[in-house]
Amino acid sequence: MDVQLDQQAEQERIARAYRGWHGSAALARHAWHRPDVVRQQAMRARVLSRMLVSTVGTDLTHVRVVDVGCGTGAFLRQLIDWGATPANLTGTEFQQDRLDIAAARTAPGVGWHCGALSLLPAGNSDLVAAQTVFSSYLDPGMRAQLAADMWRLLKPGGWCMVFDFRYNNPKNPQVRRVTREELDRFWPGERQQYQTLLLVPPVGRALAGLPALVTEILASVAPPLRSQFIYMCRKKP
Secondary structure, eight states, X not given: OHHHHHHHHHHXXXXXXXXXXXXXXXXXXXXXXXXXXHHHHXXXXXXXXXXXXXXXXXXXXXXOEEEETOTTSHHHHHHHHTTOOGGGEEEEESOHHHHHHHHHHSOTTOEEEESOGGGSOTTOEEEEEEESOGGGOXXXXXXXXXXXXXXXXXXXXXXEEEEEESSOOTTOTTOOOOOHHHHHHHOOOSEEEEEEEEEOHHHHHHTTTSOHHHHHHHHHHOGGGEEEEEEEEEOOO
């Protein structure tokens, strides 16, 4: 019971932080039309597409996916654009209002689940993704439980995927960085892939008015300036 209470308290903390962030002026820095945001999305799509091709393959028609903490469904819509079948996709959240927005914006057929991953069927997914979810959990035990729940959902030969932050944000104590070593401990996988990407936000915003080639070159030659990563780990067949 204590563990359940701790989990509930952590989820409530995350929900409060999310509501506060979305009600603040900081949200404007992430508007979809800002040049730095547009470049980040393009770079992220390029890296993600390459990693998916080398893991789940080029044909997403039959790939079954669970997106943990799916927010308003952007990742699932990207997969549909790339050929995934909506009925093979599931988005999970602890906040029903976000799922309502996701369902309204996304093709019919996608499954939506509000609540714990423990209620989803085990060994049924080819890809289980969590994007800026681990960093929202400050407690190491909660992170380990999330990783175990994701691993349980995977078929043998399936892949876990994490997109998250490499560095702590001194202005936001509600999140904490995620390391590759931490993820390697969580998942005793057969194969791992790891790719850093995206310039740290202050640098990206400062260079937003320059040609895109400038930011591309800087991101290529200065890996320490990349603020985020995509990590994938395969469950043994």
